[in-house]
Structure formats: C-alpha cells, structure tokens
Amino acid sequence: xxxxxxxxxxxxxxxxxxxxxxxxxxxxxxxxxxxxxxxxxxxxxxxxxxxxxxxxxxxxxxxxxxxxxxxxxxxxxxxxxxxxxxxxxxxxxxxxxxxxxxxxxxxxxxxxxxxxxxxxxxxxxxxxxxxxxxxxxxxxxxxxxxxxxxxxxxxxxxxxxxxxxxxxxxxxxxxxxxxxxxxxxxxxxxxxxxxxxxxxxxxxxxxxxxxxxxxxxxxxxxxxxxxxxxxx
Amino acid sequence: xxxxxxxxxxxxxxxxxxxxxxxxxxxxxxxxxxxxxxxxxxxxxxxxxxxxxxxxxxxxxxxxxxxxxxxxxxxxxxxxxxxxxxxxxxxxxxxxxxxxxxxxxxxxxxxxxxxxxxxxxxxxxxxxxxxxxxxxxxxxxxxxxxxxxxxxxxxxxxxxxxxxxxxxxxxxxxxxxxxxxxxxxxxxxxxxxxxxxxxxxxxxxxxxxxxxxxxxxxxxxxxxxxxxxxxxxxxxxxxxxxxxxxxxxxxxxxx
Numbered sequence: 085x086x087x088x089x090x091x092x093x094x095x096x097x098x099x100x101x102x103x104x105x106x107x108x109x110x111x112x113x114x115x116x117x118x119x120x121x122x123x124x125x126x127x128x129x130x131x132x133x134x135x136x137x138x139x140x141x142x143x144x145x146x147x148x149x150x151x152x153x154x155x156x157x158x159x160x161x162x163x164x165x166x167x168x169x170x171x172x173x174x175x176x177x178x179x180x181x182x183x184x185x186x187x188x189x190x191x192x193x194x195x196x197x198x199x200x201x202x203x204x205x206x207x208x209x210x211x212x213x214x215x216x217x218x219x220x221x222x223x224x225x226x227x228x229x230x231x232x233x234x235x236x237x238x239x240x241x242x243x244x245x246x247x248x249x250x251x252x253x254x255x256x257x258x259x260x261x262x263x264x265x266x267x268x269x270x271x272x273x274x275x276x277x278x279x280x281x282x283x284x285x286x287x288x289x290x291x292x293x294x295x296x297x298x299x300x301x302x303x304x305x306x307x308x309x310x311x312x313x314x315x316x
Numbered sequence: 317x318x319x320x321x322x323x324x325x326x327x328x329x330x331x332x333x334x335x336x337x338x339x340x341x342x343x344x345x346x347x348x349x350x351x352x353x354x355x356x357x358x359x360x361x362x363x364x365x366x367x368x369x370x371x372x373x374x375x376x377x378x379x380x381x382x383x384x385x386x387x388x389x390x391x392x393x394x395x396x397x398x399x400x401x402x403x404x405x406x407x408x409x410x411x412x413x414x415x416x417x418x419x420x421x422x423x424x425x426x427x428x429x430x431x432x433x434x435x436x437x438x439x440x441x442x443x444x445x446x447x448x449x450x451x452x453x454x455x456x457x458x459x460x461x462x463x464x465x466x467x468x469x470x471x472x473x474x475x476x477x478x479x480x481x482x483x484x485x486x487x488x489x490x491x492x493x494x495x496x497x498x499x500x501x502x503x504x505x506x507x508x509x510x511x512x513x514x515x516x517x518x519x520x521x522x523x524x525x526x527x528x529x530x531x532x533x534x535x536x537x538x539x540x541x542x543x544x545x546x547x548x549x550x551x552x553x554x555x556x557x558x559x560x561x562x563x564x565x566x567x568x569x570x571x
Contacts (some may be wrong), residue, residue: 094565096473097557098481098518113480120518122438122478124561139565140365140476142383144442159319170445209394210444235476251566 092126095136098284101127102134111136115152141265143234145212149203150220152229152262165199165214168234168264175201180216183208184221195219200260200268220260227258227270230280232287234265239295240286247286247296251279254303277304332506335491342502343372346476350486350549352499354469355560357474365475366561367465372500373457378467380475386446396439397480398446401430403464405453425461432465432514438478447477458504459487462512463526470557474564481518482557483526486549488542490534493524495542497549509534513546517554522547 092304095101101112102119106133106254111123112134121127125136131155145151145167153173162176164192175193177183183192193199200221201214232240242262248259257271257279269276282299321462335342345351351372360366386392403425407416418426428451437447449472451464465485472479489499491507505512509532516523534542 095560096482097479098563111478113478115480120480123476124473124565125476138476140474142364142476170385170442172385184563208443250404 091246092128092137094124094278095121097128099120101136102129104134105129105133107134109133109135111223115268138219138235141232141235145166145169145171145173145203145264147203147206147207150200150260151203151262151264151291152198152200152260152266152268153214153264154225155193155195155197155199157194160189163189163193167214168231169212170211171210173203173214175199175214178230179204181216182216183203193223198229198266198268200224200262224268227268228276228280230267230269230283230306232265232267232283234263236287237261237263237265240267240283242296247299249276250296251282251301251303254300254307256280278303281306318483318537320416327436333502335503335506336494337416341496341500343500344492347494348516348545348548350552353553353556354467355470357436357470357560357564358527363471363479365471365473367470367474368468369470371461371463372498373455374397374453374460374463375455376451376460376463378452378464378471380447380468380471380477381450382447382475382477383442383445386444386525390448395443397437397442397444399430399437399439399449400447401426401433401468403429403451403453403461405456405460405493409453409456417478419522425464428527428529429461429468432483433468435478436483436516436526437472438480439562441478452464456501458499458510459512460500461485462487462498462514465514466553466557470513470560473561475558481523482518482554483514484516484550484557485512485527486546486553487490487513488546488549489531490542495538495545497545508532509538511539513543513548513550515547515550517550518528520554522550 099121101121105114105117108114108119112119113122123135123138125138128135128137142159151167153167155163156166157164165173169174202218204215245289255275256274260268269279354370356368359368360379365380367378369376383397403422407414421538451468451470453460462485465483469483489496489503489507490509491503499535511530514527516526
C-alpha cells in the first residue's frame with residue numbers, strides 16, 4: 085500500500101491526537117490539556133502543530149475567499165447569492181462596479197446568473213457580504229462550472245498553485261477556483277472536457293501521493309487520444 | 317377453507333414461547349452476544365452523510381444534511397446550530413401495517429435521540445444553521461432506536477460534522493429472570509424489562525451515558541449488571557462503526 089495512509093492516519097471524532105494543547109490546530113479541540121479530533125479526517129502532525137485535513141464538510145465562508153455564487157434573489161439594494169454554504173451571501177449594489185447609474189439591478193445580474201466574487205466581511209451573526217471590486221471578479225456569461233466538495237479545493241489548487249498551473253499550461257484553459265467548491269472553466273470545449281475530467285480525478289484521489297504525476301500522465305494520454313480522434 | 321387466526325393483537329400467555337433453552341437464546345445466541353451487524357457508509361448520494369445498518373433483522377438507513385440554512389426561519393438560533401432528529405418507521409416495517417407518519421412513540425424516540433446528540437455535536441461552530449438527521453426504519457425487530465443511533469453516528473461522521481466523540485447504543489432485556497444483551501422481537505415482547513443504553517465513546521473509552529430508558533422493572537443489582545453488559549456490547553459496536561468509516565475512506569490512500 086503506497087500513498088498517504090502510511091504517513092497520515094485517518095482519525096475519527098474523539099480520537100486522542102496529542103497532549104500539547106499549544107499545538108492544537110484545525111479540526112481539533114482541547115479538553116483537560118489533551119488534544120482530540122473533532123472531525124473525521126487525516127492527521128497531519130508535526131512538532132509544533134497538530135491539525136486534521138477534512139475529507140468531507142460544507143464550505144464555511146471566511147474573509148478574502150474567492151467564491152462562485154448563483155443569484156437567488158434580486159433585491160432593491162443588491163443581490164442575494166447562493167454560495168453553497170450554510171449561509172446565504174449578499175452582494176450590495178454598491179459593491180458591483182458594473183452597475184452604472186441608470187441601469188436596473190436585474191439588467192446587470194439577474195436570477196440564476198453566476199458570478200465570481202470575493203467575501204469582504206462576515207459579521208458575528210454569519211451575515212456574509214460579497215464584493216466585485218477585484219480584478220478576478222466577474223459575472224459568468226460563458227464557459228462551464230464544475231462543482232466539487234469544498235474540502236478538496238486545496239488539492240485542485242496544489243502546492244502554491246502547482247496543480248492549477250499544470251492544467252493551465254498543458255491545456256491553455258482558463259480556470260478560476262472558488263473556495264466553495266465551484267470551479268469556472270473556459271476555453272476550447274474539448275480541452276475543457278479534459279480539465280473537467282482531471283478535476284474529478286483530483287477530487288476522487290485527493291490526499292493521495294503522486295497526484296500531480298498521475299494528472300500529468302492523464303493529460304498526456306488524453307492529448308494522444310485527441311490527436312488520434314482528430315485524424316480519423 | 318381452513319382459516320387460522322393469526323396476528324392476534326392480544327398476546328396470550330400460552331402464546332409465549334420458551335425464550336431460553338439450555339442456556340441459549342431462541343436464535344442460538346449466548347446471553348451476552350450481539351446480533352450480527354452489517355453497516356455501510358455513504359450510500360445516499362444527495363445526503364452529506366449516510367449509513368445503512370442491519371442489526372439482526374433490523375434494517376435502518378440514516379441520512380444527515382447540513383450544516384444548512386434552517387427553515388422555517390424562526391427556528392434559527394443566532395448562537396448555535398439547531399439539531400433536528402427524525403425517527404420514522406416505514407408502514408411495512410412491522411408485521412401489521414403501521415399507520416404512516418409520526419405517532420406518540422416515534423416523536424418520543426426522536427426527542428430522546430436528539431437529546432443524546434445535543435451535547436456531543438459542536439453546535440457553536442455553526443450559528444444560525446441547522447443539522448438534520450433522518451433515520452428510517454425499513455424493517456423492525458426490537459431495538460430499533462439503538463440501531464438508529466448507531467447508524468446516525470456513522471452518518472454524522474460521514475458528513476464531516478464536528479463532534480466530541482461517537483455514540484454507540486445497545487439494549488439489555490430481562491427475560492425469564494436473566495439479563496440478555498441486544499434483545500430480539502420475541503424477547504422484547506415477552507420479556508420482563510427492556511433497557512436501551514447509548515454511550516458517548518471518546519478515544520476508545522466510554523465517557524458518559526447519552527441515553528437510558530427503561531420499560532419494565534429491574535432491581536438495582538440487575539441494573540448494574542445490565543450497564544456492564546451494555547458497555548461491553550457498545551464497545552463491540554463502536555469498533556464496527558470505526559471499521560465502517562475506515563472502509564469507506566481507506567480507499568483514499570490506495571492508488
């Protein structure tokens with residue numbers, strides 16, 4: 085058995101993962117000076133930090149995240165968006181630079197439109213406010229949106245964006261990953277097909293070793309097939 | 317046509333079978349032996365977490381959704397998540413068709429089961445949201461609430477819900493004067509007492525009792541012994557619950 089199983093143990097809620105409360109990180113809780121796991125996940129333990137890499141769970145918004153949302157309601161002062169989290173998000177009209185005076189809100193963004201936005205603030209009552217005042221933010225008019233489990237997003241991005249870079253460089257497809265598990269792809273349709281498939285492979289095999297190599301292999305294979313198909 | 321009167325609702329004394337023969341139970345089990353258990357996690361695609369469980373002839377399925385928005389709105393709690401637990405029996409789950417929908421019994425079971433989970437689910441992490449747990453009994457053979465709790469625990473873990481520990485549950489009954497673990501239908505119907513237990517297990521150790529009910533009577537000594545028996549049984553179930561989750565997620569580390 086290769087892979088992470090040997091180095092990273094699967095832990096369940098309530099498992100004792102350490103005795104140093106100072107090292108308690110994500111996915112753990114401390115009681116009587118002992119560190120326990122609070123979620124199911126893979127244990128990532130080093131001298132100064134104990135954290136648990138989640139395998140399942142909903143997206144919980146945090147400030148500065150890029151997310152893809154779908155307009156669920158057009159209000160008088162902005163839009164209510166579904167961001168695939170337990171909390172609905174609000175995009176105020178003032179935070180959308182596309183809204184020029186004289187244009188109605190539903191002419192800029194209407195029901196069921198998808199948008200790439202950023203989370204600006206979350207108040208203690210979990211009211212999420214979004215903004216579009218960033219160069220990455222835009223309404224989505226073309227391309228494709230792929231949905232994956234938000235806990236797998238870090239693997240799709242890769243270490244310092246290595247996985248994303250690989251996909252972009254190899255296939256020349258535009259990719260924007262929302263922290264909430266929605267990913268926007270745009271480019272040549274056949275290439276987008278390959279990227280979509282690759283993303284599902286990453287989602288399935290997240291937390292395994294040598295994932296980048298396998299994806300490289302997969303793209304190579306698909307590229308060869310693509311050439312064959314082109315000729316016949 | 318020879319007609320035989322069956323399914324008489326009134327249980328007559330002469331109908332009572334001998335429940336213990338030569339120190340063995342009706343199905344051949346010892347007094348401290350569980351029924352065979354089969355579990356599988358993640359069987360429902362649209363649920364965040366799910367589990368199918370067979371405990372003897374009990375068949376239950378649990379589904380967990382959330383944390384998600386709570387509807388109706390007025391149920392929201394601005395400081396923590398609300399937990400909803402719905403125990404329901406399918407009309408075909410028992411010998412004589414049960415009227416569908418919640419009744420006195422299932423409302424009570426839902427309440428006590430929810431209260432078992434309230435202290436172990438970390439509700440404070442998800443203010444204004446809700447966690448919904450649904451358990452459906454497809455086939456009943458005594459001890460369905462314990463089976464449902466066991467299934468719900470696996471479903472909650474599968475959904476990635478933060479918890480302080482796990483819940484494992486088993487019942488102890490008193491039949492013909494002896495205590496038996498995990499009673500089946502005959503023992504439940506004709507026994508003198510039925511005591512379902514649910515324990516909070518953390519790091520392989522029983523931490524506390526999450527649920528305890530009693531139908532019938534038991535002496536203090538019997539109660540003490542029943543608790544010990546239930547603890548042993550619950551530990552076995554705990555191991556099975558762990559295995560179930562491991563089985564589903566261990567493919568994460570296989571190429």
